[in-house]
Amino acid sequence: MIAELISVGTELLMGQVLNTDAQFMAKELAPLGVNVYHQVTVGDNPGRLKDALTQALSRADVAILSGGLGPTGDDLTKETVAELFHKELVMDEAALETLKARFRAFGREMTPNNLKQAMFPVGSIILPNEKGTAPGCIVEGEDGKACILLPGPPRELFPMFTDSVMPYLEKRAGHKLYTRELRIFGKGESSVEYELRDLIEGQTNPTIAPYAKTGEVTLRVTARCQTPEEGEGIVMPVVREIISRFGDIVYSIEGEELAEVVAKLLVERDRTLGVAESCTGGMVASTLVDVPGCSEFLMEGAVTYSDAAKMRRLGVNVHTLRQFGAVSAETAKEMAVGMRRTSGADYAIATTGIAGPDGGTKEKPVGLVYIALAGEHTVQVKELHLTGDRARIRHTTVLNVLDLLRRELLKKTEEAE
Ligand code: ATP
Ligand code: MG
Secondary structure, three states: OEEEEEEEOHHHHOOOOOOHHHHHHHHHHHHHOOEEEEEEEEOOOHHHHHHHHHHHHHHOOEEEEEOOOOOOOOOOHHHHHHHHOOOOEEEOHHHHHHHHHHHHHHOOOOOHHHHHHHEEEOOOEEEOOOOOOOOEEEEEOOOOOEEEEEOOOHHHHHHHHHHHHHHHHHHHHOOEEEEEEEEEOOOOHHHHHHHOHHHHOOOOOOEEEEEEEOOEEEEEEEEEEOOHHHHHHHHHHHHHHHHHHHHHHEEEOEOOOHHHHHHHHHHHOOOOEEEEEOOOOOHHHHHHHOOOOHHHOEEEEEEOOOHHHHHHHHOOOHHHHHHHOOOOHHHHHHHHHHHHHHHOOOEEEEEEEOOOOOOOOOOOOOOEEEEEEEOOOOEEEEEEEOOOOHHHHHHHHHHHHHHHHHHHHHHHHHHHO
């Protein structure tokens, strides 16, 4: 199957908005075996959109359009498609009800131009929009070609694509996808790709696609299959091979966040946690609180930014601060120990560092961070040399301290076994 992506929007042409919709869709289509030979961007202009669409349908089986489904005058995608397919635009009663209910729920007035969002080329398959007002739709022509219309905003398009478009295309393609998402912390994207190049190259089923996220790497291993069991049978040997090469830097094979994995381990082992933060300013605690059910293990978090707070709240020794400074292994250690003692938690983690852009010196440059973990018998301290801007340094500090705790918790199982 061949698909062509048509991105509609003058703001995309002018470079005001980056075309992340096309990037997302192209990446999702590859494992399905759907070939994308052309991607086109057109402005909000019916004539040029019609030309683009005519050309797309002459060389592809499916045209996927994004943008221009909204209520305003420049939103012309549906009208153009309807004209080209010689189909009338008709009101869909179910979509109209959903639209009305949405406006009621938000306490917003529905203006007449909004009705347009519930009108579709006759016979369309309507795709619900969980995140916005304009539903998408699929229009099928008599020649078996199809046009898929999606809203422009990525937060609406991404879920609609995953939930509705992929199943439709799977059906058309005659196979399903089975995916495992490996999450890796402790190796950069280029090393990951390099060390797996023999697996990545020439792989068609399953495919292996790396995605970089700040400080971590995600690998998606995807198989084309008829049943989930068959998919698992194709994917798992490759997953096991990757784990045998990388070991425990693979922290999840189910696409979980590091914080989720840590949370799960703490709950499983019935352990509690306290967090003392300086340079991360609450981000470690906040990341853990993002995980539902964190009350089971998180006792407390303290942002002890000043020396005074480190002494008063955590009992860090004044001499430690004077002699070694706030950003030092000694201080990190005393912060963790102090948090563990005062919170009564089984474990405490601490962060202190120089996130920049100012405050660095020759001895203690920007990016120097100490993290500590206090447990029942031992205290571990790690010195990190991180790069990037303030946000990146703080973010990677969070990942590092969570990973330190993850490794400690894993050790505990090994000892028990
Ligand atoms: P709305 O109902 O919000 O008007 P729409 O389906 O009509 O949605 P557009 O009006 O074309 O979509 O775009 C709305 C916004 O969505 C744009 O201003 C832009 O921020 C974002 N957007 C549109 N297309 C893309 C794209 N291809 N990639 C990333 N963002 C996009
Ligand atoms: Mg719009």
